[in-house]
Structure formats: structure tokens, C-alpha cells
Amino acid sequence: MQTSRTISILLTLILCGSHGFAQGDSSEKWLLVEVTNANGQPLKQACVTFVPKEGEIIFRNADSRGHVKLKSPAADMYRVVVKVDGYEAQKREVAIGSSNETVAFTLRARENR
Numbered sequence: 001m002q003t004s005r006t007i008s009i010l011l012t013l014i015l016c017g018s019h020g021f022a023q024g025d026s027s028e029k030w031l032l033v034e035v036t037n038a039n040g041q042p043l044k045q046a047c048v049t050f051v052p053k054e055g056e057i058i059f060r061n062a063d064s065r066g067h068v069k070l071k072s073p074a075a076d077m078y079r080v081v082v083k084v085d086g087y088e089a090q091k092r093e094v095a096i097g098s099s100n101e102t103v104a105f106t107l108r109a110r111e112n113r
Contacts (some may be wrong), residue, residue, distance in 0.1 A: 031073050031094065035066040035082055039103040042066025043084050043107060051079040087111055 035046040046062035052075035060068040073096050080103060081091040087107035094103050 008110065011083050029072060029096070029098075030100050031078070031096060032072040032100070033062075033068045033080060033082065034104045035062050035068070035069075035084070036103065036104070038086070038106060038108055039104075043087070046084045046105075046107075049081040049083075053077055080105075081108065086093055 004045055024039075033048050035048070036041045042062070042065050044062050044064045044066055046066060046068070048057040048060050048068040050060070050064060050070055055074055058070065060070070062068050066068075076096050078094050078096070079091055080094050081089065082105045083089040085105055085107060088110050090105050090107060092103065092105070094101065
């Protein structure tokens with residue numbers, strides 16, 4: 001009786017332990033930047049720059065959905081700058097909290113002068 005209970009407890013710990021590891025992978029902190037035009041269409045050619053208060057500046061290009069995902073941000077505060085040819089650039093201060101953050105940028109077409 002005692003042996004079967006011990007085995008049951010060990011199996012429970014093993015199963016819960018492996019589930020806990022899987023959760024650890026999915027709980028990775030990230031900052032997602034979404035870039036669209038005024039019509040809501042993704043701007044896949046967007047250049048997104050992450051400027052921390054201290055440390056390395058990070059440059060990324062948006063994917064086909066207009067998204068840039070910065071995984072495991074090293075800093076708590078970034079200035080995010082978004083640029084696309086033919087559109088007005090935008091920048092914003094973004095605070096990284098304990099949860100994942102999503103920041104949306106809607107760029108306006110630059111007027112020809």
C-alpha cells in the first residue's frame with residue numbers, strides 16, 4: 001500500500017514537473033510592435049529601432065504582418081522608433097512591465113512637397 005502511494009506521488013511530481021517546464025518556456029517576456037498604415041494594412045518594410053536608456057541599440061525589420069517581436073527585453077524602458085519610406089516616422093517611450101507588452105503604431109503617409 002505504501003509503495004503504490006509513493007509511486008503515485010512520484011508520478012504526479014514527474015508529470016507536474018514536466019508541465020512546469022513547458023510553462024516556463026511559454027512565459028518568456030517579450031515586446032511586440034505592430035506597424036500599420038492608416039487603412040490598417042501591415043507595413044512589412046518597417047524598420048523598428050529599440051533604444052534602451054543604457055546598452056545596445058537593437059534594429060529589426062517587420063515581418064509580413066508588420067510585426068517585430070523583441071524577446072526577453074534586457075531593459076525596462078525603451079524608446080521605440082518606427083520608420084518606413086513614404087511615411088512619417090513615429091517614436092514612443094515604452095515601459096516593459098512584468099507581463100508581455102504590445103505597442104501599435106499607425107503611420108501616416110508623408111505628403112509630397
